């Protein structure tokens with residue numbers, strides 16, 4: 551049976567609302583208190599399947615030609631083996647986890663070493679990220695920000711419908727879910743101020759995004775054709791592109807965001823493979839005007855991926871869901887983003903992270919940032935259990951989650967979470 555077959559069941563118990571049924575099998579890097587060396591695992595129900603244990607037991611042969619690939623602190627070595635190996639490995643893992651497969655199921659010693667409770671696992675950044683690019687591919691988001699930051703009458707800039715706008719971000723500050731996020735200090739200047747001042751960001755925001763991870767790079771000078779782009783994508787994660795709006799608004803002209811987005815970018819720890827997302831592929835929005843030939847892509851360019859953002863102040867009994875939306879609203883696809891990124895001859899490398907851009911939908915509660923949800927602070931959000939928010943306060947926690955819904959199970963991403971910690975005192979900063 552194909553590993554995406556809805557009839558598959560695992561001998562590992564999987565709750566119906568779990569994000570990690572046997573049809574998913576996302577890859578990540580984890581460690582435990584008992585074995586603190588990070589290694590590669592796959593999520594199944596509330597367990598992590600330790601691929602380094604299976605590899606050592608001779609049950610996985612992915613790295614047979616290139617040494618051990620799962621006994622590694624990142625997925626880069628495994629990704630380097632190429633797409634056929636990614637697919638064969640996922641199929642092999644699926645076989646080993648099936649409820650009718652005795653090899654792992656009936657070996658209590660191997661099972662206890664290979665299946666680790668997720669609650670006992672520390673999840674790490676799954677890949678070594680050499681480069682990080684962030685796109686700007688939601689038409690609704692670009693229209694909203696253009697309206698607030700620039701000219702409501704010309705909210706969408708003239709290039710926007712012709713190319714997937716993006717900028718080169720900062721790979722060094724990409725962190726895994728759960729890492730605290732320190733409020734940045736920086737320069738700001740409100741329109742009424744005569745000169746800029748220095749201090750903690752007062753408009754700290756989140757951005758709901760997904761990102762894809764390049765699994766096969768391209769050589770310098772060799773663009774990736776749009777039709778060849780998807781087979782190079784290993785998989786997707788959830789991403790929160792934390793943004794300091796007051797710093798951004800002053801600094802971004804004319805080269806784009808700089809310090810306002812480099813203090814942290816959080817990603818979810820499990821990489822959901824493009825293969826697992828295959829059953830949920832859908833067409834994206836109609837593109838009018840038709841893009842130039844190098845960006846033309848037919849077929850199911852998008853994914854029906856439900857997304858939610860919640861906000862929880864420290865000590866609050868309950869989180870408030872502030873956004874519900876769907877990845878399928880995105881105007882520019884991942885393949886178009888990669889084709890455009892490389893059309894100049896720019897090379898990409900295994901492990902490069904490509905952010906989708908903030909994912910906003912058409913409805914008022916489907917906007918993917920507080921900037922849009924509160925309309926730059928003019929319409930604060932009411933929190934469950936009292937209080938309101940325009941932008942993030944210290945100790946607030948933001949959690950992004952997302953899943954594809956099948957009949958009776960979910961192929962999900964887990965979550966990406968981050969809590970805000972107070973800025974360093976501005977007077978001790980240089």
Ligand SMILES: O=C(O)/C=C/C(=O)CC(=O)CC(=O)O
Nearest residue numbers: 685686687695696757907908
């Ligand atoms: O329109 C602007 O000036 C800025 C927009 C953003 O901050 C969004 C950005 O980081 C790209 C995105 O996430 O869509």
Ligand SMILES: [Ca+2]
Nearest residue numbers: 684757791908
């Ligand atoms: Ca962004």
Ligand SMILES: [Mg+2]
Nearest residue numbers: 811812814815
């Ligand atoms: Mg960032």
